[in-house]
Amino acid sequence: MNLQADASRNGGPAGAPVSKSDLDSIVVRFAGDSGDGVQMLGSQFSQETALAGNSLATFPDFPAEIRAPTGTTYGVSAFQINFGSRVVKTAGDQPDVLVALNPAALMVNYKGLRKGGLVILDQGAFKEKDIKRAGFTVDPRTDGTLKEFRVLEIDISAQTLEVAKPFGVTQKEALRAKNLWTLGLVSWMYDREMNSTMEYLTRKFGADDAVGKANVAALKAGHAYGETHELSGDVAPITMPSVKVEPGVYRLVSGAEALSWGLAAGAQLAGLETVLASYPITPSSPILHILAKLKQFGITTFQAEDEIAACCAAIGASYAGKLGITASSGPGIALKTEAIGLAISTELPLIIVDTQRGGPSTGLPTKTEQSDLFIAVWGRNGDAPIPVIASKSPGDCFEVAIEAVRLATKYMTPVMLLSDGYIANAAEPWLIPSMKDYKPFPVKFHEDVEGFHPFKRDPHTLARVWAKPGTPGLMHRIGGIEKDYNSGNISYDPANHQKMTDTRAAKIDNIANDIPEQDVAVGDTKGKLAVVGWGSTFGPINRAVHNMREKEGLDVSHIHIRHIWPLPRNLGQLLKSYEKVLVAEMNNGQMLTFLKSQFLVDAKGLLKVSGQPLKIEEVSSAIRSMLGSN
Amino acid sequence: MNVTVQPDKLTAKDFASDQEVRWCPGCGDYAILKAMHKSLADMGARPENTVFISGIGCSSRFPYYMATYGFHTIHGRAPAIATGVKLARPELDVWVVTGDGDALSIGGNHLFHALRRNVDLNILLFNNEIYGLTKGQYSPTSRVGQRSPSTPMGSVDSPAEACTYALGCGARFIARGIDVQAKELDVLFRRAREHKGASFVEIIQNCIVYNDAVFESFTAKDVAADMQLHVKHGQPMLYGKDRNKGLRFNPQTFKIETVVVGENGVTEKDILVHDETNRVLASLLVALRPPNAPEVLGVIYCDPAAQSYEVAVKAQEAQAKAKGPGDLDKLMRAGNTWSVT
Numbered sequence: 001m002n003l004q005a006d007a008s009r010n011g012g013p014a015g016a017p018v019s020k021s022d023l024d025s026i027v028v029r030f031a032g033d034s035g036d037g038v039q040m041l042g043s044q045f046s047q048e049t050a051l052a053g054n055s056l057a058t059f060p061d062f063p064a065e066i067r068a069p070t071g072t073t074y075g076v077s078a079f080q081i082n083f084g085s086r087v088v089k090t091a092g093d094q095p096d097v098l099v100a101l102n103p104a105a106l107m108v109n110y111k112g113l114r115k116g117g118l119v120i121l122d123q124g125a126f127k128e129k130d131i132k133r134a135g136f137t138v139d140p141r142t143d144g145t146l147k148e149f150r151v152l153e154i155d156i157s158a159q160t161l162e163v164a165k166p167f168g169v170t171q172k173e174a175l176r177a178k179n180l181w182t183l184g185l186v187s188w189m190y191d192r193e194m195n196s197t198m199e200y201l202t203r204k205f206g207a208d209d210a211v212g213k214a215n216v217a218a219l220k221a222g223h224a225y226g227e228t229h230e231l232s233g234d235v236a237p238i239t240m241p242s243v244k245v246e247p248g249v250y251r252l253v254s255g256a257e258a259l260s261w262g263l264a265a266g267a268q269l270a271g272l273e274t275v276l277a278s279y280p281i282t283p284s285s286p287i288l289h290i291l292a293k294l295k296q297f298g299i300t301t302f303q304a305e306d307e308i309a310a311c312c313a314a315i316g317a318s319y320a321g322k323l324g325i326t327a328s329s330g331p332g333i334a335l336k337t338e339a340i341g342l343a344i345s346t347e348l349p350l351i352i353v354d355t356q357r358g359g360p361s362t363g364l365p366t367k368t369e370q371s372d373l374f375i376a377v378w379g380r381n382g383d384a385p386i387p388v389i390a391s392k393s394p395g396d397c398f399e400v401a402i403e404a405v406r407l408a409t410k411y412m413t414p415v416m417l418l419s420d421g422y423i424a425n426a427a428e429p430w431l432i433p434s435m436k437d438y439k440p441f442p443v444k445f446h447e448d449v450e451g452f453h454p455f456k457r458d459p460h461t462l463a464r465v466w467a468k469p470g471t472p473g474l475m476h477r478i479g480g481i482e483k484d485y486n487s488g489n490i491s492y493d494p495a496n497h498q499k500m501t502d503t504r505a506a507k508i509d510n511i512a513n514d515i516p517e518q519d520v521a522v523g524d525t526k527g528k529l530a531v532v533g534w535g536s537t538f539g540p541i542n543r544a545v546h547n548m549r550e551k552e553g554l555d556v557s558h559i560h561i562r563h564i565w566p567l568p569r570n571l572g573q574l575l576k577s578y579e580k581v582l583v584a585e586m587n588n589g590q591m592l593t594f595l596k597s598q599f600l601v602d603a604k605g606l607l608k609v610s611g612q613p614l615k616i617e618e619v620s621s622a623i624r625s626m627l628g629s630n
Numbered sequence: 631m632n633v634t635v636q637p638d639k640l641t642a643k644d645f646a647s648d649q650e651v652r653w654c655p656g657c658g659d660y661a662i663l664k665a666m667h668k669s670l671a672d673m674g675a676r677p678e679n680t681v682f683i684s685g686i687g688c689s690s691r692f693p694y695y696m697a698t699y700g701f702h703t704i705h706g707r708a709p710a711i712a713t714g715v716k717l718a719r720p721e722l723d724v725w726v727v728t729g730d731g732d733a734l735s736i737g738g739n740h741l742f743h744a745l746r747r748n749v750d751l752n753i754l755l756f757n758n759e760i761y762g763l764t765k766g767q768y769s770p771t772s773r774v775g776q777r778s779p780s781t782p783m784g785s786v787d788s789p790a791e792a793c794t795y796a797l798g799c800g801a802r803f804i805a806r807g808i809d810v811q812a813k814e815l816d817v818l819f820r821r822a823r824e825h826k827g828a829s830f831v832e833i834i835q836n837c838i839v840y841n842d843a844v845f846e847s848f849t850a851k852d853v854a855a856d857m858q859l860h861v862k863h864g865q866p867m868l869y870g871k872d873r874n875k876g877l878r879f880n881p882q883t884f885k886i887e888t889v890v891v892g893e894n895g896v897t898e899k900d901i902l903v904h905d906e907t908n909r910v911l912a913s914l915l916v917a918l919r920p921p922n923a924p925e926v927l928g929v930i931y932c933d934p935a936a937q938s939y940e941v942a943v944k945a946q947e948a949q950a951k952a953k954g955p956g957d958l959d960k961l962m963r964a965g966n967t968w969s970v971t
């Protein structure tokens with residue numbers, strides 16, 4: 001039986017309120033209506049926090065509706081940030097501070113708050129009808145709903161209106177500055193410099209724009225409010241010391257950015273120009289947006305008429321001698337399936353990025369999940385293996401994208417790169433890499449007429465030659481029909497089909513010799529328990545395993561798989577050196593089933609599909625229960 | 631004496647691949663293939679710069695029989711793959727070979743967008759009004775009542791008209807030919823290739839096995855002259871054995887009607903003169919179908935846009951590159967960064 005992750009659990013392991021001075025990290029959750037500008041508030045606060053030298057991780061959590069009706073719970077947008085003076089690995093299990101800009105935001109989020117945590121409310125948004133609309137029968141501020149928390153009520157709406165109105169903006173425009181007023185207050189609480197936000201506002205609105213000025217005024221007013229109202233106790237300002245990290249130049253990076261830049265970097269290392277063909281889909285679209293602005297890098301972007309056309313255009317580009325890339329999410333990947341098969345059959349390089357989201361079907365478009373592992377590894381007609389690799393964090397997307405390009409071009413194969421909605425949107429401080437530290441892997445197009453046929457293979461990699469149209473003397477025809485091993489011509493010969501199927505499989509299997517052996521992220525190479533993860537669950541698993549080893553002395557290790565197909569050649573052996581194996585993932589047991597099928601290991605699963613990232617405490621309690629220590 | 635040396639003048643044979651052609655004996659595809667071999671040689675095309683891309687179906691085997699570059703892809707998707715090829719390598723001469731099922735059923739969407747975007751492709755749709763490769767089911771161009779394994783009592787849905795569809799999609803080059811009319815096809819291939827932007831050519835193709843003689847009403851020897859109108863830009867639209875039949879525009883009904891010069895007071899002055907740049911005229915011409923009117927053949931519409939899609943895309947890229955090549959190290963360090971020492 002697998003262990004259940006309980007996403008709604010309340011009350012942390014320690015139970016009692018933690019005094020501020022003890023904290024080496026703080027989790028703040030901003031929540032409001034989807035029109036309240038919560039995502040901007042959160043990302044600007046993240047930026048300020050990063051510039052202050054703290055470690056951080058963020059979790060933007062927004063609804064699928066662009067603008068749901070005001071004041072409803074399903075229209076609540078939230079942004080969570082965990083920052084600290086030690087290395088932060090997740091966006092935090094439980095917020096210490098909840099900023100609720102309306103009753104609905106409180107309704108959705110207060111249960112997740114740490115007992116003893118702080119709630120900051122916009123009093124002005126707590127009109128009776130708003131409270132009812134959020135689903136409270138009585139005012140939660142008066143009936144004891146919030147009795148386990150400390151509550152700070154400020155009429156943020158009124159305060160914002162007062163400072164913003166004089167700039168000659170409309171009532172609506174003035175009120176929309178309340179996210180900046182709030183940012184000002186929180187910036188004061190955590191001793192943040194607001195310069196980067198001011199610059200952002202000037203960039204966005206221009207120096208003379210009335211709305212821009214109103215926003216700047218609101219920001220400053222929020223900060224001043226903190227200073228002059230002598231907020232005390234837990235609300236008193238604190239300074240979080242900066243984290244000790246490797247020296248270098250840092251920036252905040254989201255998974256979508258790092259992935260896009262990684263693709264550009266990979267193409268550069270391969271010496272290729274690229275064509276990215278995509279169709280808009282949440283949460284993958286940012287990759288298309290980012291690369292559309294990088295034309296000077298020899299990147300052509302193409303918004304295709306549908307997912308199938310996107311994949312086909314990318315294949316056409318690869319056929320023509322550029323690197324074809326297509327990026328999508330679950331439903332789009334399903335549509336691309338037949339075309340991916342064509343690229344496998346014709347042995348053309350192709351990068352398929354799958355930013356996974358909740359499924360099946362439309363599922364939960366804006367929520368994260370890891371449930372496309374099966375479709376990535378096995379989801380095609382015929383025997384159709386391709387390399388599959390997964391990124392573990394926003395910054396890691398850069399490395400994984402380069403690796404995907406390397407494998408695709410070296411082995412003439414499509415490569416599936418798995419990211420997810422959490423990684424794509426979350427931001428983390430990132431030690432900016434230097435291109436000179438990466439070894440180029442230039443592609444050599446075939447030009448030799450002697451003995452040429454399109455399926456002539458490199459004896460070591462088994463990759464076929466890449467001969468591009470325009471090359472004299474190498475005219476050839478390829479297609480999805482089975483090809484003769486020795487000539488590349490159409491062949492229906494039974495023995496040849498066996499041979500070609502075996503060759504395609506061997507080519508991909510052989511990649512196991514060209515990727516690193518599986519390492520152990522935390523802990524020993526043998527012992528009582530290994531927690532196995534892949535993709536974006538790296539943070540919570542890593543922190544939980546650390547904690548369990550250090551604080552509770554448990555014999556547990558963390559193994560995180562990047563290369564999902566082929567698997568690292570030592571993985572089977574490694575897993576067998578632990579008494580127990582726990583696979584923690586955000587799906588109904590796909591990696592679990594996969595590892596069982598590959599290695600016959602008797603693994604258990606910690607499985608969660610709530611659209612929310614795995615929590616440290618969920619992993620910790622699963623570890624305790626596996627090791628019988630609770 | 632000044633001799634211009636043409637290093638290797640190619641012949642039709644140079645465009646034929648070494649693969650054995652496997653269409654049914656008597657299939658109309660043979661004639662089209664032969665015409666293409668010869669046309670390309672005559673046009674001075676280079677095999678290494680020519681790419682044939684197809685989907686799935688009898689016609690889609692075409693690339694295998696060309697000594698050019700070729701890509702036999704998946705059902706309906708050839709225009710999408712060809713778009714990718716053209717975006718990557720605008721200098722290549724890209725031909726799409728497709729059929730009525732491939733282009734108008736499973737691939738209708740891709741055909742629409744390739745035409746709308748005006749990608750510089752030469753799209754040849756072999757229309758035989760049937761699914762040949764899957765053994766004879768009715769197709770989206772089959773006429774109502776078509777009996778087939780999937781419609782034993784006759785089909786009940788209205789057919790699509792390929793050229794009308796292409797025109798509606800925004801195609802700026804539309805032509806129609808018949809498989810066995812090599813001379814005429816040669817002109818169409820040439821014009822399609824010269825046209826910058828998406829060129830759409832419907833080729834009436836006889837499937838001798840599953841839909842033989844379905845075009846007899848205008849292809850049969852005895853009726854051909856009276857049922858085929860070969861249009862030429864700037865010339866009156868006259869046809870018939872005696873070249874006395876013609877098309878006349880009736881402003882009262884806003885329709886084109888067939889008339890006979892010398893009958894009912896009709897003179898040659900009444901006959902419409904073909905203007906291939908006139909989209910309204912094109913829309914009336916593609917709607918004429920036998921047996922009530924002649925089949926209109928030739929270049930029906932040709933009105934090139936200022937630039938084709940991939941040219942416009944490349945122009946934007948050139949504009950971006952004019953500011954200097956991309957520098958990833960710089961890009962990643964732009965915006966808010968901080969140093970840890």
Ligand code: SF4
Nearest residue numbers: 654657688762837838
């Ligand atoms: S089935 Fe028809 S279209 Fe296909 S090859 Fe035979 S005759 Fe030609």
